[in-house]
Amino acid sequence: MSEEIIKDVIIGENEEYIINMGPQHPSTHGVLRFEVCLQGETVKYLIPHIGYIHRGIEKMCEAITYPQIIHLTDRMDYLSAHINNEAVCLCVENALQIEVPERVKYIRTILAELNRIASHQLWWSAFGMDLGALTTFFYGLRDREKILDIFEESFGSRLLHSFIMPGGLMHDVHPNFQKRIKEFIAYFRKKLPEYDQLLTGNIIFQNRSKGIGLMSRETAIAYGVTGPSGRGSGWSCDIRKIAPYSAYDKVQFNEMLETEGDTFARYKVRMREMWESMNILEQLVDNIPEGDYTAKMKPIIKLPVGEYFQRVETARGELAVYIVSDGNKTPYRIKFRTPNFSNLFVMNKITSGYKIADLVAVSGSLDLVIPDIDR
Amino acid sequence: MNSSISKYFSEMFKAIASLWAGMRITGKYFVSPGEIVTQQYPENRATLKMEERFKGEIIMPHDENNLHACTGCGICEMNCPNGSIEIITNRVPNAEGKPERVIDKHIYHLSMCTFCGLCVKTCPSDALAFGQEFEHAVFDRSHLTKVLNQPGSLLRKEAKK
The missing domain is CATH 1.20.5 (Single alpha-helices involved in coiled-coils or other helix-helix interfaces)
Structure with a gap:
């Protein structure tokens, strides 16, 4: 009996068989398991199994107050911690109809863009490493260290900042903040062309990424694939452009679009976004207005009864926060629409028919952060 | 061809x-x-200096007379999202004979702390601060539970204004 089941499951008709990729596979960057059905080396279908790092953040948020929720949102998409914090803060501020000072808006936008560059640097490092170029890992992390040093000087922590509070910021930024950002931009403008020479033009990398994991614009919209992954398929989905928040309406920037929809297009979008983030930083860093670092807030924040919604653009796509309040100091229900959850489930569609070695390239190009999927 | x-x-x-x-x-x-950007970490321990605002652990600064500023109001305990602060207070009669709240123990569980900084931010008398220590490895988890007020320390009177 058991032998029959094993025979059915492991080698079915047409010589199909199933293997598990993960939950400890290094290229999934976390605890994610793909159940991959193969025929020879070709992927027939793929089922993602999630939940290995589920912590129940949404349920935990129902028991804690709004300022306390901030530190849990850090731990969803830990590579865009500032942007996650900002999403909840904007939602709470909209509900209370508080106008935050201009200085706060500028600093928040600068932090979000710095965080986006740091996130893309880590993605570039890990993506190169997934495809066999170990050197990229060292060079990417070397440059990311400069941003983390800026963060450490101003907020005392490098990865999980919890720096943005409802109504403003935890405390003011360090006096060196502007100087160090300008130093970083000058430094990174010289280093970023090296990324292109090292990896973008590399023939092995191009052969492994061009024409792999094709995602049409229709597929991206149908599955809700946002962020650089969606923009690589030509879908204009940048929340910074569609519904500007913070200081994004005051800066000039372009939305990066590629139309090919393959792994290399998603790669190119992220590389160009790093240049564009530096342009945004240059426009803002000299113009930070003087003023308070926080609006006047009551010590205990209670939202009026109702439903509130806010979306922001993280480094991986659209993060939406939905709060239902019953008038208490804790939310009745809070829901996070995280970008990685939607981006993950397109994997089956875009990897079917490709080889198993391409799976690593495609999942790397979607830039998945697993704690953001499970929450 | x-x-x-x-x-x-x-x-x-x-x-x-x-x-x-x-x-x-x-x-x-x-x-x-x-x-080269790498640091020789255990060798450079003597010269290694963290940033001024580095969130290493929570400390209660004491002055040279062993006085601190904590009144035991419990706002940090209330604001902590994961219960890493416990405050045990005593009622001690003051000079006029009225009972007054004095902290007995300010217990800090480093093992549960997520360094969100809300306790330091909300403390009304600025009694808490972030320390620079970052080497927290110990052999037993119980060593991570710390009592922040030093033995025999008293409340600084000016802080009550």
Whole structure:
């Protein structure tokens, strides 16, 4: 009996068989398991199994107050911690109809863009490493260290900042903040062309990424694939452009679009976004207005009864926060629409028919952060 | 036939050129040790200095007379999202004979702390601060539970204004 089941499951008709990729596979960057059905080396279908790092953040948020929720949102998409914090803060501020000072808006936008560059640097490092170029890992992390040093000087922590509070910021930024950002931009403008020479033009990398994991614009919209992954398929989905928040309406920037929809297009979008983030930083860093670092807030924040919604653009796509309040100091229900959850489930569609070695390239190009999927 | 052979060779040379472009970068760093960014960590412990605002652990600063500023109001305990602060207070009669709240123990569980900074931010008398210590490895988890007020320390009277 058991032998029959094993025979059915492991080698079915047409010589199909199933293997598990993960939950400890290094290229999934976390605890994610793909159940991959193969025929020879070709992927027939793929089922993602999630939940290995589920912590129940949404349920935990129902028991804690709004300022306390901030530190849990850090731990969803830990590579865009500032942007996650900002999403909840904007939602709470909209509900209370508080106008935050201009200085706060500028600093928040600068932090979000710095965080986006740091996130893309880590993605570039890990993506190169997934495809066999170990050197990229060292060079990417070397440059990311400069941003983390800026963060450490101003907020005392490098990865999980919890720096943005409802109504403003935890405390003011360090006096060196502007100087160090300008130093970083000058430094990174010289280093970023090296990324292109090292990896973008590399023939092995191009052969492994061009024409792999094709995602049409229709597929991206149908599955809700946002962020650089969606923009690589030509879908204009940048929340910074569609519904500007913070200081994004005051800066000039372009939305990066590629139309090919393959792994290399998603790669190119992220590389160009790093240049564009530096342009945004240059426009803002000299113009930070003087003023308070926080609006006047009551010590205990209670939202009026109702439903509130806010979306922001993280480094991986659209993060939406939905709060239902019953008038208490804790939310009745809070829901996070995280970008990685939607981006993950397109994997089956875009990897079917490709080889198993391409799976690593495609999942790397979607830039998945697993704690953001499970929450 | 000729075109396919020339294509084969041109692709091969393009590939070699692209590999050479990458190798030039790595070669440049190989021969210029001035660009090395790694730190020799355990050896440079004496000179290693963290940033001024670094969130290493929570401490309660005491002055030279062993006085602190904590009134035991419990706002930090209330604001902590994961219960890493416990405050035990006593009621001690003051000079006028009225009972007054005095902290007995300010217990801090480092093992549960997520360094969100809400306790330091909300403390009304600025009694808490972030310390610079970052080497927190211990052999037993119980060592991570700390009592922040030093033995025999008292409340600084000016802080009550």
